[in-house]
Amino acid sequence: AALQENLDKKLFGQHLVSKVVVKAVRGFLNNTNAKKPLALSLHGWTGTGKNFVSKIVAESIYKKGLQSKYVHQFVATLHFPHTHSINLYKDQLQSWIRGNVSMCPRSLFIFDEMDKMHAGLIDSIKPFLDYYELLDGVSYRQAIFIFLSNAGAEKITEVALDFWRNGRTREDIQLTDIQNALSVSVFNNKNSGFWHSTLIDRNLIDYFIPFLPLEYKHVKMCVRVEIESRGYTVDEDIVSRIADEMTYFPREERIYSDKGCKTVDAKLDYYYD
Numbered sequence: 001a002a003l004q005e006n007l008d009k010k011l012f013g014q015h016l017v018s019k020v021v022v023k024a025v026r027g028f029l030n031n032t033n034a035k036k037p038l039a040l041s042l043h044g045w046t047g048t049g050k051n052f053v054s055k056i057v058a059e060s061i062y063k064k065g066l067q068s069k070y071v072h073q074f075v076a077t078l079h080f081p082h083t084h085s086i087n088l089y090k091d092q093l094q095s096w097i098r099g100n101v102s103m104c105p106r107s108l109f110i111f112d113e114m115d116k117m118h119a120g121l122i123d124s125i126k127p128f129l130d131y132y133e134l135l136d137g138v139s140y141r142q143a144i145f146i147f148l149s150n151a152g153a154e155k156i157t158e159v160a161l162d163f164w165r166n167g168r169t170r171e172d173i174q175l176t177d178i179q180n181a182l183s184v185s186v187f188n189n190k191n192s193g194f195w196h197s198t199l200i201d202r203n204l205i206d207y208f209i210p211f212l213p214l215e216y217k218h219v220k221m222c223v224r225v226e227i228e229s230r231g232y233t234v235d236e237d238i239v240s241r242i243a244d245e246m247t248y249f250p251r252e253e254r255i256y257s258d259k260g261c262k263t264v265d266a267k268l269d270y271y272y273d
Contacts, residue, residue, distance in 0.1 A: 003060035010225060011049050013218035015171050020209050025057060036131045037143040039204055043152040043182060044211025047260020050148040054110050057146065061108065070104045072096070076113035076193070083118055090124035097128055098138060105142040114149035117193030129204040151192035155185045156210045157256065164255060170212055178210045213256035219243045222261035226268055242267045
């Protein structure tokens with residue numbers, strides 16, 4: 001219930017995300033006989049809410065949220081920076097996952113910047129995501145894996161723009177309109193972290209979840225929530241000014257914010273110190 005409530009209150013313009021994440025996570029946690037770990041892959045431009053959603057998922061399962069010792073975050077450029085060390089990273093990653101799931105079957109692993117991950121590295125965790133009852137005496141079936149990536153964002157925008165140009169609302173977009181095209185685009189993208197990955201061709205990712213690019217009205221929603229979270233009364237003049245300072249694309253139509261809500265926090269610092 002808290003997961004649904006937080007997404008409804010704090011995530012804007014992402015009807016597909018709210019629907020799929022709640023259904024997937026709730027269904028998985030209530031399933032006493034899961035056949036494999038839950039694997040979600042979140043895709044979209046920067047600032048559309050991918051990190052935010054993984055944070056809310058963590059908070060809905062663990063008392064300490066992202067600070068819980070059962071939640072493990074990996075950032076490609078921080079934890080796996082060197083191409084020549086790929087084999088070492090594979091061994092370390094497998095060892096880390098094995099050790100932590102042995103201690104707590106309900107562990108959560110979040111992989112950020114998948115589009116900057118070396119091709120093949122993510123395949124090293126394939127056995128943990130597969131339909132095995134036990135691997136060396138350990139069951140991974142209660143674990144959750146969340147992958148965050150900018151890869152596929154162009155494809156998502158393409159679909160959103162088609163709907164807009166045909167006079168249909170973004171709320172008309174269904175998961176079926178994007179999901180297959182998104183998984184193919186990610187599979188064939190050399191910079192996706194999933195390039196020709198066995199996780200995709202073995203169908204081990206349960207959901208490819210598209211984050212739609214955010215519009216002007218969504219940026220304003222983000223600004224209002226951030227102002228309120230700082231304890232200030234919402235000033236609509238400041239809300240509009242911050243939203244107007246953002247840059248939008250495509251160049252002619254200027255529909256979508258190219259940084260989503262990413263810089264809202266920093267821009268507010270200028271108005272409130």
